[in-house]
Amino acid sequence: MTPEAGTLSPLHRLPAWAKLMALAIAGTGLVLIGDWRLVAAALLATLGLYRLAGISQRKAFQQLRPLMWLLVLLFLVQGLWQSWELASLVVLRIATLVLAAALVTLTTRSEALIAAIEGALGPFRRFGVNPAKVGLAFSLALRFIPVIGQQAQEIRDAQRARGLGTNPVALALPLILRTLKMAGDVADAIDARSPYSDPYGDDDDLPPRFVIEPGTINTRTSCKTAEAPQKT
Amino acid sequence: MTTIEVKGVHQRFDTFEALRGIDLTLAERRIGIVGSNGSGKSTFARLLNGLLVPTSGQVLVDGLDTARSGKAVRRKVGFVFQNPDNQIVFPVVEEDVAFGLKGLKLPAAQRGALVEEVLDRYGLGPFRQHPSHTLSGGQKQLLALAGVLITRPDCVVFDEPTTLLDLRNARHVTKVIEEMEETVIVVTHDLQLLKEFDRIIVFDEGRVIADDEPGAALARYVERMQ
Amino acid sequence: MQDRGSSTKDIVYIALFAALTAALALFPPIMLPLFAVPISAQSIGCMLAGAILGSRRGALSMLLVVALVAIGLPILSGGRGGLGVFFGPTAGYLVGWIPAAYVVGLLHEWGWRRLNVLNSFAFCVIGGILVEYAIGIPWTAFNVDLPLLKTTIASSAFIPGDIVKAGLAAIIAMAVKRSYPIIQRTA
Numbered sequence A: 001m002t003p004e005a006g007t008l009s010p011l012h013r014l015p016a017w018a019k020l021m022a023l024a025i026a027g028t029g030l031v032l033i034g035d036w037r038l039v040a041a042a043l044l045a046t047l048g049l050y051r052l053a054g055i056s057q058r059k060a061f062q063q064l065r066p067l068m069w070l071l072v073l074l075f076l077v078q079g080l081w082q083s084w085e086l087a088s089l090v091v092l093r094i095a096t097l098v099l100a101a102a103l104v105t106l107t108t109r110s111e112a113l114i115a116a117i118e119g120a121l122g123p124f125r126r127f128g129v130n131p132a133k134v135g136l137a138f139s140l141a142l143r144f145i146p147v148i149g150q151q152a153q154e155i156r157d158a159q160r161a162r163g164l165g166t167n168p169v170a171l172a173l174p175l176i177l178r179t180l181k182m183a184g185d186v187a188d189a190i191d192a193r194s195p196y197s198d199p200y201g202d203d204d205d206l207p208p209r210f211v212i213e214p215g216t217i218n219t220r221t222s223c224k225t226a227e228a229p230q231k232t
Numbered sequence B: 001m002t003t004i005e006v007k008g009v010h011q012r013f014d015t016f017e018a019l020r021g022i023d024l025t026l027a028e029r030r031i032g033i034v035g036s037n038g039s040g041k042s043t044f045a046r047l048l049n050g051l052l053v054p055t056s057g058q059v060l061v062d063g064l065d066t067a068r069s070g071k072a073v074r075r076k077v078g079f080v081f082q083n084p085d086n087q088i089v090f091p092v093v094e095e096d097v098a099f100g101l102k103g104l105k106l107p108a109a110q111r112g113a114l115v116e117e118v119l120d121r122y123g124l125g126p127f128r129q130h131p132s133h134t135l136s137g138g139q140k141q142l143l144a145l146a147g148v149l150i151t152r153p154d155c156v157v158f159d160e161p162t163t164l165l166d167l168r169n170a171r172h173v174t175k176v177i178e179e180m181e182e183t184v185i186v187v188t189h190d191l192q193l194l195k196e197f198d199r200i201i202v203f204d205e206g207r208v209i210a211d212d213e214p215g216a217a218l219a220r221y222v223e224r225m226q
Numbered sequence C: 001m002q003d004r005g006s007s008t009k010d011i012v013y014i015a016l017f018a019a020l021t022a023a024l025a026l027f028p029p030i031m032l033p034l035f036a037v038p039i040s041a042q043s044i045g046c047m048l049a050g051a052i053l054g055s056r057r058g059a060l061s062m063l064l065v066v067a068l069v070a071i072g073l074p075i076l077s078g079g080r081g082g083l084g085v086f087f088g089p090t091a092g093y094l095v096g097w098i099p100a101a102y103v104v105g106l107l108h109e110w111g112w113r114r115l116n117v118l119n120s121f122a123f124c125v126i127g128g129i130l131v132e133y134a135i136g137i138p139w140t141a142f143n144v145d146l147p148l149l150k151t152t153i154a155s156s157a158f159i160p161g162d163i164v165k166a167g168l169a170a171i172i173a174m175a176v177k178r179s180y181p182i183i184q185r186t187a
Helices: A016-032 A036-052 A057-081 A084-106 A110-127 A131-161 A168-192 A220-227 B041-047 B070-076 B093-101 B108-121 B137-149 B167-179 B214-225 C008-024 C041-053 C055-070 C083-087 C091-095 C097-110 C117-144 C148-179
Strands: B004-013 B016-026 B030-035 B056-061 B077-080 B155-159 B183-187 B199-204 B207-212
Touching: A016 A036, A016 A084, A016 A110, A036 A057, A036 A084, A057 A084, A084 C083, A084 C117, A110 A131, A131 A168, A131 C008, A131 C055, A168 B077, A168 C008, A168 C041, A168 C148, B004 B041, B016 B041, B016 B207, B030 B041, B030 B214, B041 B155, B041 B183, B070 B077, B077 B137, B093 B108, B093 B137, B108 B137, B137 B155, B137 B167, B199 B214, B207 B214, C008 C041, C008 C055, C041 C055, C041 C097, C041 C117, C041 C148, C055 C083, C055 C091, C055 C097, C083 C091, C091 C097, C091 C117, C097 C117, C117 C148
Parallel strands: B030 B183, B030 B199, B077 B155, B155 B183
Antiparallel strands: B004 B016, B004 B056, B199 B207
């Protein structure tokens, strides 16, 4: 999800949207190819891009590992029921697509992808999509995955200590109740901490009101003027 | 100096009456609020910056009605919650601190300087790029405070700031609160935190039962709790 | 996400249920003694999002999960994540969480007043299994070039596990309804 430090290959430097576009085109193209040898060539080309990005072949293989048993099974089923050529085509195509997509993920920072998503949502404003809200939802989820994960771990340990084993209801119910309780506080905190914007609204139309200078702890006078225009 | 006037405030939740007629003018620099669980003190704290709007009565911050001028009131009165984990809303320390500046349209350099200044003030500078969930409990409480102070409120309300901390971190946060220039209103069970305060208000069953300097008010509170 | 109706709290619910679904990947898989297929606890998150948050917020929280996977977070069971997932044969089951949560939510909103474990279970089966498989199976069939019928037969091995999950989701949703009823506040 985050590229390793110090590996700034040309692929890393490409803008996120360009990589996403390239992936979409490659994905469409591969589905249209009917010859397994061409797909095998595409697979080799993708592995070449891994080398260009400075990512080891071992790491490339790791991207496929969760799918491995499925690919083997699929190859056998397709080969025995249909033909070995089709079996090669299908398995190679999936492997190539998965590798190409994983390459985008490996060479692009998550923030850049979020920014690309927010940018891509711009035109949907007129349909009521608010990129700022989407950005906030992403940030909150990224912030709370480790918090909830940690709580899940605590609850699991507590259940185990009480000898409850792995009863899924005993695990999930307290976790959900804690999460819902937390939601109220988090929403309050967001409101309390947003004196200059509606984080969930559009802040683009808020006029600049005053300037806070660094090094000036006491800016009471400027704050006094802060009651002026609310959201226009 | 901020003046908060609370006039004839009642607060009801469904059938439960959390506050039953509160009239107070808060103008001291250090105000402590104590009371048993369910006494209404946390509800009271949430009224002070408009997180809650009174069922009846009025809360005025420097003359601004919290029910009508929510945003302007939040600029004057910051709020630090009991559990910093619920208050830190961004995955990276510096992003979280900068959240309060959203909407100000500051140039990136200036925003960066403000973030650095407030992080350094609480010794969080080295953690600027760290994921916020990796901080210790005490550091999280300081980050929560930094995220509030970056918007330069005149007054900060704390809801039980030391309850979830171990003794060492609690002492550190106590010291930080003592050193703050802003007006401070602290809801707490931690009587240690309040001994140097200017005024202590004791709540019980939704009413004010004592309002005095710390010695007298805390004596009354301790007596009531027995 | 529509401006209309998305309060701060809605966004927080949406984000927290996405995070919760991600955290469910850490839970041990449920083992069914008869079938010997390990079943990830994670897809219960989709049924719960619908049953607890309702249609709109439930679907949006699953959309957020899908987007988080897409930007590369390894939040699916087994630590999977990244755009590669979307080109694999099971991607339809992931994307299917969005309409599945929507349908589960819609049914729960519709039957909210007379909700009990039994009809909540039925709602979870309709949304979380029927809708989910209606998207997952054709996707797999297309992805691996297998006939629809054969894919359906192969996929049915997972249905018993999903029925267990629908039952668990119904029990949990009812317990949550008692202490934190969220749907009725808006719907």
